[in-house]
Amino acid sequence: xxxxxxxxxxxxxxxxxxxxxxxxxxxxxxxxxxxxxxxxxxxxxxxxxxxxxxxxxxxxxxxxxxxxxxxxxxxxxxxxxxxxxxxxxxxxxxxxxxxxxxxxxxxxxxxxxxxxxxxxxxxxxxxxxxxxxxxxxxxxxxxxxxxxxxxxxxxxxxxxxxxxxxxxxxxxxxxxxxxxxxxxxxxxxxxxxxxxxxxxxxxxxxxxxxxxxxxxxxxxxxxxxxxxxxxxxxxxxxxxxxxxxxxxxxxxxxxxxxxxxxxxxxxxxxxxxxxxxxxxxxxxxxxxxxxxxxxxxxxxxxxxxxxxxxxxxxxxxxxxxxxxxxxxxxxxxxxxxxxxxxxxxxxxxxxxxxxxxxxxxxxxxxxxxxxxxxxxxxxxxxxxxxxxxxxxxxxxxxxxxxxxxxxxxxxxxxxxxxxxxx
Numbered sequence: 061x062x063x064x065x066x067x068x069x070x071x072x073x074x075x076x077x078x079x080x081x082x083x084x085x086x087x088x089x090x091x092x093x094x095x096x097x098x099x100x101x102x103x104x105x106x107x108x109x110x111x112x113x114x115x116x117x118x119x120x121x122x123x124x125x126x127x128x129x130x131x132x133x134x135x136x137x138x139x140x141x142x143x144x145x146x147x148x149x150x151x152x153x154x155x156x157x158x159x160x161x162x163x164x165x166x167x168x169x170x171x172x173x174x175x176x177x178x179x180x181x182x183x184x185x186x187x188x189x190x191x192x193x194x195x196x197x198x199x200x201x202x203x204x205x206x207x208x209x210x211x212x213x214x215x216x217x218x219x220x221x222x223x224x225x226x227x228x229x230x231x232x233x234x235x236x237x238x239x240x241x242x243x244x245x246x247x248x249x250x251x252x253x254x255x256x257x258x259x260x261x262x263x264x265x266x267x268x269x270x271x272x273x274x275x276x277x278x279x280x281x282x283x284x285x286x287x288x289x290x291x292x293x294x295x296x297x298x299x300x301x302x303x304x305x306x307x308x309x310x311x312x313x314x315x316x317x318x319x320x321x322x323x324x325x326x327x328x329x330x331x332x333x334x335x336x337x338x339x340x341x342x343x344x345x346x347x348x349x350x351x352x353x354x355x356x357x358x359x360x361x362x363x364x365x366x367x368x369x370x371x372x373x374x375x376x377x378x379x380x381x382x383x384x385x386x387x388x389x390x391x392x393x394x395x396x397x398x399x400x401x402x403x404x405x406x407x408x409x410x411x412x413x414x415x416x417x418x419x420x421x422x423x424x425x426x427x428x429x430x431x432x433x434x435x436x437x438x439x440x441x442x443x444x445x446x447x448x449x450x451x452x453x454x455x456x457x458x459x460x461x462x463x464x465x466x467x468x469x470x471x472x473x474x475x476x477x478x479x480x481x482x
Contacts, residue, residue: 071377071378071379072377072378072379072380072381072382073375073376073377074086074375074376074377074378074382074384075373075374075375075376076373076374076376076384076470076471077371077372077373077374077420077470077471077473078099078101078371078372078374078470079101079369079371079418079420079437079439079470080101080103080104080366080368080369080370080437081100081101081102082100082101082418082470083098083099083100083101084098084099084100084374084376084384085097085098085384086098086099086376086382086383086384087382087383087384088378088380088382089383090380093207093208094207094208095205095206095207095216096205096206096207096213097203097204097205097206097382098202098203098204098206099201099202099203099242099374099376100201100202100203100204101199101201101369101372102200102201102202102220103200103351103365103366103369104197104198104199104200104246104249104365104366104369104370105197105198105200105363105364105365105366106195106196106197106198106249106252106253106363106364106366107195107196107198107361107362107363107364108192108193108194108195108253108255108361108362108363108364109192109193109195109360109361110190110191110192110193110359110360110361110362111191111192111193112190112191112276113188113189113190113191113276113359114188114189114276114285114288114289115186115187115188115189115262115288115289116186116187116188116189116259116274116284116285116286116287116288116289117180117181117182117184117185117186117187117287117289117294118181118182118185118187118287118327118328118329118335118338119179119180119181119182119286119287119327119328119329120179120180120181120182120183120328120329120330120331121177121178121179121323121328121329121330122148122149122177122178122179122180122330122331123175123176123177123178123307123321123330124175124176124178125173125174125175125176125309125317125319125321126173126174126175126317127160127171127172127173127311127314127315127317127319128171128172128173128174128314129162129164129165129166129167129171129314129315130162130165130167130169130170130171130172131165131166131167131169132165132166135174136156136172136173136174137174138156138158140154140174141154141155141156141174141175142154142155142156142304143156143300143301143304144300145300146176146178148176148178149178149179149180150179150180150181150293150294151178151179151180151287151294151295151296151299152176152177152178152179153176153177153179153299153300153303153304154174154175154176154177155174155175155176155177155303155304155307156172156173156174156175157172157173157174157175157307157309158170158172159172160172160173160309160311160314161311161314162314163311163312163313163314164313164314164315164316164318165314165315166315171311171314173309173311173319175307175309175321177303177307179287179294179296179299179303180294181287181289181294182329182335183335185261185262185263186261186262186289187259187260187261187262187285188259188260188262188359189257189258189259189273189274189276189284189285190257190258190259190260190359190362191256191257191275191276192253192255192256192257192258192362193255194255195226195252195253195255195364196224196226196227197224197225197226197246197249198222198223198224198225199222199223199225199244199246199372200220200221200222200223201220201221201223201242201244201374202218202219202220202221203217203218203219203220203221203242204217204218205217205218221242223244225244225245225246225372241376241377241378242374242375242376242377243374243375243376243377244372244373244374244375245372245373246370246371246372246373249366249370251349251366251368251454252364253269253344253350253364257273257274257275258273258344258362259271259273259284259285259341260355265355266343266353267343267344267345267353267355267362268340268341268342268343268344269341269342269343269344270341270342271284271339271340271341272284273285274286279296279297279298279302281296281302281303281306281325281326282325282326282327283326283327284326284327284340285327286325286327287328302325303323303325305324306323306324306325307321307322307323308321308322308323308324309321309322310322327340344364348367349366349367349368349454350364350365350366350367351365351366351367352365353365368454370435371420371435371436371437384471389416389417389418389419389440389469389470389471389472390414390415390416390417390444390469390475391412391414391415391416391419391467391468391469391475391477392413392414392415393412393413393414393477394410394411394412394413394415394467394477394479395410395411395479395481396408396409396410396411396465396479396481397409397481397482398455398459398462398463398481398482404457405453405455406455406456406457406459407451407452407453407455408421408423408436408451408452408455408465408481409449409450409451409452410438410449410450410451410452410467411447411448411449412438412440412445412447412448412449412450412467413446413447413448414444414445414446415438415440415444415445415448416440416441416444416445416469417439417440417441417469417470418437418438418439418440418469418470419437419438419440419467419468419469419470420435420436420437420467420468420469420470421435421436421437421438421452421465421466421467421468422434422435422465422466423435423436423455423459423463423464423465424463424464424465424466424478425463425464426464427464427478429464429466433456433458433459433463434455434456434459436452437470438450438452438467462480462481462482463480463481464478464479464480465478465479465480465481466478
């Protein structure tokens with residue numbers, strides 16, 4: 061209460077940096093009861109909206125040709141075969157090739173070849189290609205309240221919050237009677253999946269990457285996804301031209317009907333080939349920084365759960381000043397170097413002396429710390445280590461010169477130490 065008799069509402073603010081899976085513990089005691097509040101950094105995920113999609117199959121091509129020797133009975137009529145459709149399969153084209161080898165024929169005049177090309181999805185399997193746009197970065201926190209009942213701690217409440225941190229500071233109101241308010245901010249995510257084209261099989265719904273994939277408006281027969289599903293039918297955009305132009309015939313013996321057919325196309329198979337011989341990319345979650353990738357049931361978004369996360373800054377405001385209960389982290393000193401391997405991957409090699417617990421690191425461009433390139437964390441353990449070495453991967457490719465690197469024990473920004481590393 062101030063001099064005029066008005067009630068003054070005091071607010072206490074507690075700030076802390078948390079790494080993935082780390083928990084902040086706050087002890088609130090007001091003389092009547094004691095509560096422990098925990099704020100757990102459960103996970104970090106990125107949600108990619110799907111802006112466009114299409115279904116496709118892996119083309120299985122079956123080719124049947126007739127080589128027509130000059131002067132014999134005419135089988136190949138240009139009006140019947142050149143740029144014509146047929147009915148053998150889901151997609152079927154007729155092709156005509158003049159001026160072919162007369163090998164095996166009685167006359168030396170050039171022969172003609174006419175073919176029927178049947179195309180169907182291999183095994184009847186369908187795939188879905190998705191175009192992903194820029195993601196939202198979401199931090200998931202769990203707030204738990206424990207109360208001391210009959211000398212035993214009992215969980216009184218538990219709730220999860222989702223904070224979209226790429227749009228600025230996220231504010232969360234809790235259900236606690238203390239009117240606690242939690243604000244969260246996070247640094248830039250260093251390792252993240254790029255927006256663009258991905259696909260999955262409709263059988264196992266495993267998100268795949270690492271392959272050239274047609275955009276929704278493309279139909280390039282040198283990229284995956286050129287045999288499209290359209291309702292209950294299949295189509296190749298402008299396929300009658302593309303397949304005819306891509307087909308190449310080599311005649312070994314025209315009269316004996318021995319020939320070799322090739323196609324200037326990719327991502328298809330013939331009856332004498334296996335689908336496992338095609339390079340169809342690899343699962344997104346094979347990358348070690350991804351815990352798992354989820355395709356939402358409505359196919360409107362992709363969720364990427366990070367295995368590494370990024371350091372988040374948590375600010376807790378409340379009407380009562382709590383005691384912060386956390387495991388102690390220490391740092392005596394450190395040194396290190398920035399190195400690059402033969403694949404141009406950059407690593408931060410650190411030697412830490414007198415370290416314990418969790419250390420938070422920041423890579424700055426200058427000593428005024430006005431521009432931060434990267435942040436990371438190091439877990440040393442509960443025992444103090446006289447000497448501890450760590451190799452930190454995933455350094456952004458933009459770091460090509462000396463950097464001002466700072467380390468601090470988690471929860472103790474005043475103990476931060478900084479050095480220029482080369």
